[in-house]
Amino acid sequence: MGFKVAVVGATGNVGREMLDILAERAFPADEVVALASRRSLGQEVSYGDKKLKVKDLATFDFSDIDICLMSAGGDVAREWAPKIGAQGAVVIDNSSAFRYDADVPLIVPEVNADAVAGFSKRNIIANPNCSTAQLVVALKPLHDAATIKRVVVATYQSVSGAGKEGMDELFDQTRAIFSAGEVKQKKFTKRIAFNLIPHIDVFMEDGYTKEEWKMTVETKKILDPKIKLTATCVRVPVFISHSEAVNIEFEKPITADEAREILRSAPGCLVIDKREPGGYITPHEAAGEDATYISRIREDATVENGLAMWIVSDNLRKGAALNAVQIAECLVNRKLITAKKQAA
Template sequence: MGYRVVVAGATGNVGREMLNILAEREFPADEIAVVASSRSQGLMVDYGDTGKQFKVQNIEHFDWNGWDMALFAIGSEATAVYAPIAAKAGCTVIDNSSLYRMDPDVPLIVPEVNPEAIDGFRAKNIIANPNCSTAQMVVVLKPLHDVARIKRVVVATYQSVSGAGKQGMDELFEQSRNIFVGDPAEPHKFTKQIAFNVIPHIDSFLDDGSTKEEWKMVVETKKILDPKIKLVATCVRVPVFVGHSEAINIEFEDEMSAEQAQGILREAPGVMLIDKREDGGYITPIECVGEFATFVSRVREDSTVENGLTLWCVSDNLRKGAALNAVQIAELLGRRHLKKAA
């Protein structure tokens, strides 16, 4: 016997990817419902490459009773309305928005990193999915932290426009096309031109000069991995359609050589080490699209601190950064608590 699963926000980038991944991983679902706002009601969405399609239902009128779990990709404002309704009806919500991430009664989960934290989900019947840039980073940090204890992390992100949704992808496409034909490339979604440019600004600015995206990486890493880790981030939007990249500098309490780190990462769950010290012996964003893994390259020692490493990691932000992690949480929830499927 399988699960009854709802995908909320099924017409957006992440919602569609959730459906793709549920199908690819053959998630044990007896029934799937797809819901979205009234604007999308009646549209048909594909269930991966299975040939199956589902008709989008209006989330405003959906009856959550009898459903086991719901994967939410509808943004914080709508989540604030519908997640408590679903949770109260007994449907466990796995939420991709930022709304509940720092709620002490809501577990923030990356299954390869802190699976045991899911045991606290019953407090609100809601589980939070971390920020896309945090998710791929902590998958890499966790196995290294277990061996040598991380003291401090300095990370610079190179985040694709798909992190800003369909509007972000459309703006990069339209601006690039306009520039080639000599038309204006005015920004609408982003604060400045994104085509052939980089923008050191994601989300709103805070009083200390950091952005909310940078703050998320700090507080989410502490909640997921270890509150003692010191972290500073600079988050940058780059003209890439899909795939977030990160340059990560790590300072450890204990000694950690590059060779030792490579050996650890080679065996780490969710990580793929591609690290040849030659032309092309590393992974770039375009090569990670459609993949489940977080790829690591350019592992090397940092001689400016006593126990330091620097590395490069890349992941499909619509997958590990959002949809894949949500489905992995659903799988973990099923194995650890619901246990309905054979």
């Protein structure tokens, strides 16, 4: 008997992607339920070749749910994840609500799958920030080989990271510019069309933004608390896929050729690195794909044992929905959970 899975936030960008990926990967679910707020009640969302009618989160009975994939924002997660977990479902939450809780594992399956067993403390597992997820997939095999001391990363994050409103704003502003119309700002602090905004999330006292802080803290929790990391996070006029320019300093010597070979055999990584025009991956090409792409691997002569590289991944998939489904697969494959109906 298969599992019963609920998707909370099923009408959002990531929720829809979760449903698609569950179907694509043939997750062993006997039943999948789409949930959202009351205002979305009765809407239809796709799950493979089926249509699911959205149900109201506030009135839903989770007593026979085995796994709940949640992508409804931090406030909803803080209210509902503990309640759902208390009813025996394992909640895999895409928000930042529980990422920094010592009793909640923060998981990227290619990096720290063994830590998933810690879910039993609260029946909650956290998905990392989208920009962190793709970064640590690429860093992990290199850290194992040469021990990372310090990472400097500049992100180029797509508007889909800000939800449907972010995508709509880029589209509407671009259309307005081409038609000489009024360019309106709602979601972003500055115009995003044909522009860059070096500001994601709120500013903190030290001048970093919360998005930059997240990358630092999450990398330490997932990979190694000894790693030093500094980030500059930038919103760019791209619909889907985040890109990152990354400089890494290692304790041990490692050449670009060695790194290339290590990454070629690493789980979740795909190296596209020809030193010629077009011999690299762009966000457009990564959209809709599962891999974390690595290009422009080269030695950084400004530090001892340094490398530089370019990392691109679909933020809605590996940065959110795919990672959540992979965590669910990890629970099933490791036999850490059994279907409630089967266990009864």
